[in-house]
Amino acid sequence: MVETGHFALVLAFALALVQTMVPLFGARTGNHKMMAVGAPAALTGFALTALSFVALATAYAGSDFSVESVWENSHSLQPLIYKITGTWGNHEGSMLLWVLILTFFGALVAVFGGNLPATLRANVLAVQGAIGATFFLFILTTSNPFVRLNPAPIEGRDLNPILQDLGLAIHPPLLYLGYVGFSICFSFSVAALIEGRIDASWARWVRPWTLVAWMFLTGGIAMGSYWAYYELGWGGFWFWDPVENASFMPWLAGTALLHSAIVMEKRSALKIWTLLLAILTFSLSLLGTFLVRSGVLTSVHAFATDPTRGVFILCILTLFIGGSLALFALRASRLTAGGLFHPISREGALVLNNLFLTTATATVLVGTLYPLVVEALSADKISVGAPFFNLTFGPLMVPLLVVVPFGPLLAWKRGDIFAVAQRLMAAFAAALLAVLVTALFIDGASVLAALGVGLAFWLICGALTDLAVKSGFGTVAPATMLRRFAGLPRSVFGTALAHLGLGLTTLGIVGTLCFGTEKILSMQAGETVELSGHKLRFEGLYPVQGPNYSEDRGRFALLGADGSVTGEITSAKRSYPVRQMTTTESGIRTIGFSQLYLSLGDEGSDGSVVVRLWWKPLVTLIWGGGLVMMAGAAMSLLDRRLRVGAPSRRKAAAAVPSASPQ
C-alpha cells in the first residue's frame, strides 16, 4: 500500500506536467484536442493524489513503523483519531495534504468549468497543473512521506503532544482549503494574462472561488486561534506570531479581493486591480507556506528544519510570484479599464476598503519579514511582536471599521452620503448608547474601552440597518416589508451576516482585552479564590492515567453565592513519556458568552500549586463572529446570481459548439 501511494504520487507528478504543457500549447495553437487534455488530467491527478494520501493515512492508522514518517510521528498507544490526524501533523504529510487540496480545486475547475471558454479553461488548468507539478517535485525530492526504514522499528516516537487534539483534525484542512483555494483565483488571473484579455466569464468566476477560499480561511484562522487559546494554556487568542501572520496576510488580501471582485462583477471596473490582487493573495499564501515550512522561523508549526526544503520553496516562490508579476507587467497595459464612478459611491467605498486592507496587509508583511531582513543584513536578532502590530495595524483597522456600515448602503456609481448617514442614525444612536452605558455603568471602563464597545455596536447595528433599509423598514407596510425581506438577494444577507460577524468579533476582542481580569496565585487544597465575582475552591491534585500519557489533574469546584458547589473545572499537567514532554490542559468553563479560564503551573515543595486564572468576558464572540462571517460567505455562495451557470452554459455551448470538450 505504501509503495502504491508512492507510485501514485510519482504518476501524479508526471500527469501534472502533462496538464501544464499540453493544454497550454493547445490554447496557443488553437488545438481543441490538446486543450481537452486538461480536464481529464486534472481529475486523474486528483484521484492519484487522493490514493497517495489514503495510502499514507492507512499506514498511519495501522501504525506501520517501517515508514519513517509514521515512526517519527506516531505511536501504537495513541487513540485512533490522533493516529489518523497525525497523517498531516508533520511536514511531509501536511505537504501531501496541501497538494491533495490543490488537485481537488483543479478537479473542481474541470468539473464545473464546462461553461468557460475553452482556451481560458485550458490555461487555468495548465497554471494549476504547473503549481501542482512544482509541489509534487518538492515532496518527492525533499519531503517524501513514503520513505521506508529497514529494519522497521518496533515502536514509534509519538506525535507531538501539543498536536494530539481534535484541533489538528479541523484546523489544517480548513486552513489549507482556504490558502490553496486562492490558487484558483491565481490561475484564473494568470490565464487571463496569458490570453491578454479579461473575459466576462473570468469576472463571473473569480468571486465565487474567492468566497469559497475566504470562507475556509476564515474558519481555519478562527479554529487555529481557538486551538492555541485552549491548548497552549496561555489564555491568549492571538499572538502576532509569524506563523499566524502567515495565514492572516492572505486573509486580509483575500478580504480585499472579495470586495474588489464585487465591483468588477457588478460594474466591470477595477478589473486590473482585482487581477493583481488575486495574484498577490495567492502569492501571500505561498509566502506563508514558505515561512511555515522552510524552518526560517521558530514556531510550533516548524516540525523540522532542513535548508534544502527552504531553498526549494524559495525557488517555487520566486518562480510563481516573480513570473506572474512579470506577466502582469507585460500584459496589464493591454487590458481595458472599466467604468468610471464618483468617489462617493459603492465603488468608492469598496476602493477605500481595498486601500485600508492592502495597507494593513503590507504592515503585517513588514512586521513579519523585518526580523528576517535585519538578521540577514546585520546579524542582529530582533523580534517584532504585539506592540508593533497594535501601533500599526490597530490605527488602520479602526477607521475601516467605522466606514463599514456606510458601504452597503451607498448607491452604485454616485451615492448620497447624507442620505446614508440619515439612515444610519438609529445605528449611531445605539452605538452612542453602548458607549454611555459602558462608561457609566461598568467599573473600570476606560474611554477607549467604551469607544471600542461602541464601535462593535455600530458594526452590528449597521449590518442590521442594511437589511432593514433594503426591505423597506418604516416606508412600507409590515406585510410588504416581510415579503421584501424574504425576497432580498442572498448576497445581501451574506454581506450583512459577514459585517455582523465582524462586529461580534470586535465586541469579543474589546470585551476580552479591556474587561478581562486575571490572577496568579499559589493555592493549597481547600483554599478558595475569587475573580470578578466567580468563586473557586481548589479540591486538590489527582493522578489520572491516559492511553499514552499520565496527568496530575487539578480539580476546582465552582461555588455559588451561598457556598454550594455549582460546577467543576479541571486543569491538568499532562506528561507524555515517549517524547518526555509536558503539556498543560487548561480548564475552561463557558458562562454565557464569557469564559472562566484556568491553567495549572508548577507544584511547590509544600504541596501548593501555582494557578493562573482568567475571567474573559465575551471571549467566545471572537470565534463566534468568525463562524457568522463564514455563514455570510456561504449565504453569498447560494445567491442566484452565482448559480446562473446553467443558462449561461447552454449559451456558451451554443456560441462555440466546437469548443466544448465534454
Next chain:
Amino acid sequence: MTRKQKRVSVIAAGLAFLGVATGLTFYALGQKASYFYMPADLATASLQPGQRIRLGGLVEKGTVERSQGATVAFSVTDNQKDVKVTYTGILPDLFREGQGVITEGSFGPDGVFVADSVLAKHDETYMPKEVADGLKAKGVWQESKSD
C-alpha cells in the same frame, strides 16, 4: 473640478494615506522591535534604562528558585556570562534546567532582568533557534544527543 483634477486629488489622497501608514510603520519598528541578546552580549550593548529586550540562553542548572507565590528566579547563561532573571507567572511546559529559553522584559534598577514572558518554543532538540545560533556563534554549542 475637471475629471483630471479629480483623479489627481484621489491619487494624492491615496498617496498621503500610504505615506502616513509608512511613517507609522517605521516609527513603530524603531520603537517596538525588541533586540535579542545573549548574556555575554550585554557588556557591549548600550541599553536604555527600561528598554525591552529578549534575553536568551540556557537555564543554568541548580539556579531555579521558587519563592512564595508565583514568582520564579533563575539564571540564564551562555556558558560565558550569566544573568539573573525573575518572572511572575506560569513557566511554559518546556521550561527546564539546562535547556534553552528566551525571556522578554527589561532590566530592573538592581540589575536583575524582570521578564514578563518566557518562551521555551523548541525544535526536537529543545533549543530555540536564536539560542542555538547564538551558542554556535560563541563556539560553546554542543551537538545535543537526540534520543
